[in-house]
Amino acid sequence: MMKMIATALAVAFVVYSCKGKLGEAEALxxxxxxxQTVDDMFIVHTENGKIQxxxxxxxxxxxxxxxxxxxxxxxxxxxxxxTDDEKLETEIVADRARHLKYKDGRESWEAFGNVVVKNLIKxxxxxxxxxxxxxxxxxxxxxxxxxxxxxxxxMQGYGMESDQRARNSIIFNPFNSYGIVAQDSTAxxxxxxxxxxxxxxx
Numbered sequence: 001m002m003k004m005i006a007t008a009l010a011v012a013f014v015v016y017s018c019k020g021k022l023g024e025a026e027a028l029x030x031x032x033x034x035x036q037t038v039d040d041m042f043i044v045h046t047e048n049g050k051i052q053x054x055x056x057x058x059x060x061x062x063x064x065x066x067x068x069x070x071x072x073x074x075x076x077x078x079x080x081x082x083t084d085d086e087k088l089e090t091e092i093v094a095d096r097a098r099h100l101k102y103k104d105g106r107e108s109w110e111a112f113g114n115v116v117v118k119n120l121i122k123x124x125x126x127x128x129x130x131x132x133x134x135x136x137x138x139x140x141x142x143x144x145x146x147x148x149x150x151x152x153x154x155m156q157g158y159g160m161e162s163d164q165r166a167r168n169s170i171i172f173n174p175f176n177s178y179g180i181v182a183q184d185s186t187a188x189x190x191x192x193x194x195x196x197x198x199x200x201x202x
Contacts, residue, residue: 018129018144034061034072041073054080057097073097077111081165083121090165091118092140094131109133115142119166124150126160126169138164146171153177 038060045053058075077097081090095113102108110132117126117140128146133139140162147156148171159172171177 032063035064036060036062038062050084050086051082053082056080068100068102070098070100073099087121089119089121091120092116092131107135109135117162117166119169122150122167124148124166124169126166128160133164140164140166 039058041055041057041060043053043055044051045055056078057073059073061072061074063070063072074096077092077094079090079092080088081092083089092111092115094111094115097109097111100108100110110130112130115128115131117128117131118124126146126148128142129144131140131142134141142160143158145156145158146160148154148160148169155171155174155177157171157174157177160169161172162169
């Protein structure tokens with residue numbers, strides 16, 4: 001009984017923390033005026049003449065503080081990632097986002113509200129409330145509740161980490177998840193509370 005209560009409290013704390021992040025993102029600029037505003041922002045990142053990433057937002061607001069500068073995207077944020085042969089592979093969509101740049105060189109990218117991550121090649125879709133991008137290590141992650149749909153099954157849990165193209169996603173603390181494997185052309189449903197990652201078809 002005590003174990004169940006402790007688990008429930010831990011889950012409640014995670015949910016509260018994620019909801020708190022949403023409020024923090026919304027309240028960051030209450031008493032500030034942006035030093036720059038850009039409508040219909042559009043950014044393209046290329047390497048060796050090939051497109052690697054494209055980002056779009058209906059509105060970008062830039063703010064300056066003593067210790068950092070930051071950009072808010074209060075009306076939606078859209079990111080598209082491409083393969084080396086310039087094929088669209090990844091889509092990330094969120095209600096809001098922010099980009100923080102500290103004076104010591106650190107950077108932080110965060111997306112909030114109805115975050116959807118798609119890997120179009122693997123046909124996988126992840127949904128969560130908050131997503132972080134570790135640009136230096138080329139990873140995306142969250143500590144919040146996340147669910148994932150794929151041709152191999154359904155997963156849900158608290159916490160996720162993946163490469164920035166969402167090719168190798170791992171869901172932590174999974175529960176009530178299932179996988180589907182093919183055996184002699186017959187689909188078999190597997191239920192498991194310890195199911196981590198999509199099952200690999202042989």
